[in-house]
Structures are given as C-alpha cells and as structure tokens.
Amino acid sequence: MAPLSRSSALAGLTAAVxxxxxxxxxxxxxxxxxxxxxxVPVPLSGDYASAGEDILRGxxxxxxxxxxxxxxxGRKIQIAQADDACGAQVGAQAAQRLVSxxxxxxxxxxxxxxxxxxxxxxxxxKIPFVMDASTNPQLTEMGFAEAFRTIGRDxxxxxxxxxxxxxxxxxxxxxxxxxxxxxxxxxxxAAAKALQQEGAQVVYNDALTPGQADYTPVLTKISGAKPxxxxxxxxxxxxxxxxxxxxxxxxxxxxxxxDATNDPTLIKTAGPAAExxxxxxxxxxxxxxxxxxxxxxxxxxxxxxxxxxxxxEYDAVSVVAEAIxxxxxxxxxxxTQALAGIKGFQGLTGxxxxxxxxxxxDPVYIIARVEDGxxxxxxxxxxxxxxDFG
Numbered sequence: 562m563a564p565l566s567r568s569s570a571l572a573g574l575t576a577a578v579x580x581x582x583x584x585x586x587x588x589x590x591x592x593x594x595x596x597x598x599x600x601v602p603v604p605l606s607g608d609y610a611s612a613g614e615d616i617l618r619g620x621x622x623x624x625x626x627x628x629x630x631x632x633x634x635g636r637k638i639q640i641a642q643a644d645d646a647c648g649a650q651v652g653a654q655a656a657q658r659l660v661s662x663x664x665x666x667x668x669x670x671x672x673x674x675x676x677x678x679x680x681x682x683x684x685x686x687k688i689p690f691v692m693d694a695s696t697n698p699q700l701t702e703m704g705f706a707e708a709f710r711t712i713g714r715d716x717x718x719x720x721x722x723x724x725x726x727x728x729x730x731x732x733x734x735x736x737x738x739x740x741x742x743x744x745x746x747x748x749x750x751a752a753a754k755a756l757q758q759e760g761a762q763v764v765y766n767d768a769l770t771p772g773q774a775d776y777t778p779v780l781t782k783i784s785g786a787k788p789x790x791x792x793x794x795x796x797x798x799x800x801x802x803x804x805x806x807x808x809x810x811x812x813x814x815x816x817x818x819x820d821a822t823n824d825p826t827l828i829k830t831a832g833p834a835a836e837x838x839x840x841x842x843x844x845x846x847x848x849x850x851x852x853x854x855x856x857x858x859x860x861x862x863x864x865x866x867x868x869x870x871x872x873x874e875y876d877a878v879s880v881v882a883e884a885i886x887x888x889x890x891x892x893x894x895x896x897t898q899a900l901a902g903i904k905g906f907q908g909l910t911g912x913x914x915x916x917x918x919x920x921x922x923d924p925v926y927i928i929a930r931v932e933d934g935x936x937x938x939x940x941x942x943x944x945x946x947x948x949d950f951g
Contacts, residue, residue: 596639597632597891599624599881600659600688601669601874602652602679605644608772608798611826612671612868616693617642619871620668622858623878633885638878645679647672656682664688665891666884668877671870673697673744683707689897691881693874696820697747701918709900709915711876711908712843713924715744718820719751720758721926721942722792722841727759729928729940729947730815732789736765738779738803740795748794748819756792764788771795776803777810784812794819801830808834817841820926823869828934838931839939843924844910846872848938848950852909866935876908 601620603613617640624638632638641662643655652675659667660682667683667690670676676695683690684705692700692710696718701708726732735756739749746768753763764786769779780803783791791807791814793800800822807816808831818827818840828835846852846859846867855875859867883906884899885891906913914922927950930939938950 594636596637597634597885598639598641598662598664599878600641600643600656600662600664600667602643602645602655602659602667602675603669603671604647604675605642607646609647609671609796612694612797612824612870613644615868615871616669616671616874618859618863619693619867619874620878622855622862622871623875623882627879627882633882634889634891636891638882640878645672645675647675649674649678651675653678653682655679660686660688665893666691666881666896668881669693669874670695672742673700673747674742676700677743680705680708686893687897688893689881689884689900691877691900693877694870695744697743699743699747701920706901707897709919711873711880711910711913711921712870713926714920715748716751717924718841718926719748720755722752722817722819723755723759723761724942725841725928725940725947726756726790726792726817727761730790730817732815733761734764734786734788735761736783736786736788736791736814737763738765738783738791738793738795739768740771740799741768742771742795744821745794745796745819752792752794752819769795769799771799773799774802776806780807780810780812784810784814788814790815790817792817792819793822796821797824797827798830801827801835804831804838805834815839820869823929823936825865825868828931835931835934840929841926842869842929843873844927844938845869845929845936846909848927849910851907851911855909872909876910876913879908880906880913
C-alpha cells in the first residue's frame with residue numbers, strides 16, 4: 562500500500578483521540594506548570610557513545626537557553642534522554658520508554674538504523690520527531706506527519722561528495738566502502754551513482770564488517786583495484802582504523818569520508834595519519850558565524866569544542882520550542898501541526914524551513930579536512946564551482 566501523503570496525514574490529526582499514556586500525556590502533553598519534556602534518543606553506550614553524548618549536550622544547552630528566557634508557555638523545557646546504542650531493537654525500546662515517560666516531542670537520533678524504529682514508535686503515538694543527524698531518505702519518505710529533520714539527506718550529500726572527488730580531486734577511478742548499516746549503505750549507493758554520472762569509474766563498491774580490529778585485508782583488496790580515491794561512508798570508529806592501517810600499508814589513494822566520520826575520536830584513533838583526511842559534512846558549529854556564542858558556551862561547560870551534530874540538535878530542540886509557542890499548546894499533535902508550518906526559523910545552523918516531507922529546505926554541505934590535529938573547513942561549492950572555504 563502506498564504511504565499516506567504528508568498533507569493527508571496532517572489532515573487526519575484533528576480527528577485523532579489523544580491517549581494520555583501513549584501521546585505524551587502527563588508532564589509532556591498536559592497544560593499547567595509542569596515542565597515540557599522533550600525526548601532525546603541517542604547512543605550513550607557502544608562505539609558511538611561520544612557522538613550521542615555530544616548531541617545530548619546540545620539538547621541540554623538549548624533547554625538551558627530557552628529556560629533562561631522564561632521557558633515556553635510559562636513552562637520549563639526538560640530533556641529526557643534514552644540510550645538507543647545505535648541499534649534497531651534497542652532504539653525501539655528507547656523510544657517506547659520516552660513515550661511512556663510523557664514526552665511532548667522528540668529531538669535527536671544519530672544512526673538511521675535506530676532512528677527508523679524510533680520514528681515508527683513515535684508515529685504510533687502521534688509524537689513529533691525532529692532528527693538532527695539521521696540522514697537516510699526513507700525517514701521522511703514514509704508519509705509520517707511526525708518526521709522532521711534539521712540536517713540534510715544522504716541523496717543530497719552523495720552527489721556533493723562525488724562532485725568534489727571528480728571535479729576538485731580529479732579522480733577518474735573511485736572506490737566506495739560502507740558497513741551495510743542503513744545510513745552507510747544509503748550514502749554509498751547515492752555516492753556510487755553520482756560518481757558514475759560525474760564520469761568516474763567505480764572500481765570497487767563493497768562493505769566491511771564494523772567492529773573489527775584489522776582492516777588490512779579489505780584495504781589490500783581496494784588497493785588492488787587501483788582507485789585514485791576511496792570514499793568511506795561508515796562511522797568514525799572504523800574510519801580511524803582505516804586511515805591508520807592504509808598509511809601503514811603504503812596505500813597511495815586519497816581517503817575521503819562521509820559525515821559520520823566527523824568526530825574527534827577519528828583523529829585520536831588515526832593519529833598523525835589523519836592529517837589531510839577529507840570528509841563531506843554539514844558545517845561544524847565552529848564554522849558557523851551564528852553559532853560562535855554556542856561554541857563558547859559548549860567549551861565553558863565541557864572543556865572541548867562541540868562535535869559535528871550538537872549544534873543541529875540545539876536547533877532541533879529550539880524549533881520544537883518554537884512550534885510549541887506557535888501552537889499555544891504542548892499537545893504532541895498540535896506541535897506536529899505547528900512544525901509543518903515552520904518557515905524561515907533562524908537557527909544557529911542557518912534558516913530552517915521544512916518542506917512537505919519534513920526535510921530541511923536547502924541544507925548545506927562542505928568539505929572539511931584534518932589540519933594540525935583538528936577539523937578545518939576546506940572547500941565549499943559555490944555556483945557549481947569548488948572554492949576555498951571561508
């Protein structure tokens with residue numbers, strides 16, 4: 562059966578009956594002086610816990626700023642966290658715990674593998690879910706009125722990465738490597754298709770097994786295909802090892818990563834071999850003029866620069882608060898209706914307008930590079946041409 566259109570799903574909202582336990586009742590959905598709960602499902606254990614903690618910190622800073630301004634509708638914002646461990650089953654359980662706790666909305670997500678079942682759970686309970694880092698296109702193509710995101714999509718990032726690889730790096734032969742997760746496979750497919758459209762030959766396209774300690778056999782096979790560039794669409798834990806072990810092998814291809822490689826842990830893992838590593842990514846907070854106060858607040862609170870997605874989570878929580886204000890209510894279905902009407906919201910990451918699917922209109926991607934042990938802006942696409950960032 563074809564999924565409902567977003568407009569049809571929204572039209573049916575007013576006819577639905579809210580169930581207190583299942584639709585963000587209690588402290589989340591009722592009116593009164595209680596805090597309004599916003600759920601944050603992210604990985605807080607496992608290989609990607611650092612990314613999840615970074616996102617959670619962004620949510621807390623957003624709530625802190627909102628509350629210092631008097632809250633929303635005279636009520637405080639309260640962040641309710643849940644560990645999804647980047648897994649499908651754990652993600653579904655984490656989302657259900659948040660629903661049972663009485664959240665009014667959810668803002669978070671990291672791995673699309675976990676975000677998909679989380680979204681299904683929130684959809685059944687009519688709770689809006691604004692995603693800050695989950696980029697698989699399917700998330701906003703299922704016709705669920707509750708799905709929104711402040712980040713771009715894999716089918717937008719893949720062509721941008723391919724353009725850079727072919728037109729700036731001048732690669733005629735490219736290898737694509739992923740880890741078979743929902744996010745990584747989706748980005749790999751989009752990139753491989755775009756590379757061929759750009760005129761490159763894709764000489765290798767396969768998956769590794771995440772969590773391994775030695776990727777030398779995979780790298781040896783890739784080297785045998787003689788690519789100019791290897792585009793890796795998996796996560797930072799594996800990317801750090803790949804960079805280090807490719808250097809040890811003496812591989813002569815340039816390695817480029819997708820946005821899930823954008824984490825300081827990669828630099829720690831790869832060590833000096835990380836220098837010169839490039840990646841396609843949404844701009845980091847430190848690259849965004851409107852986010853400089855946020856960067857200072859984050860550093861003061863945590864003694865480190867924010868990771869890649871915390872500022873997109875800050876905007877996710879902030880846009881939920883804006884929707885609550887516009888709706889004049891913390892009832893989940895009314896928040897969903899208000900989110901669908903968000904146009905021109907001024908976030909730290911730029912202007913946010915949601916299209917009919919809940920995707921962010923005109924998301925921005927850049928190329929970053931590791932320089933002197935940290936990520937720096939490298940290239941930007943302007944009017945179809947790659948130019949120096951900044």
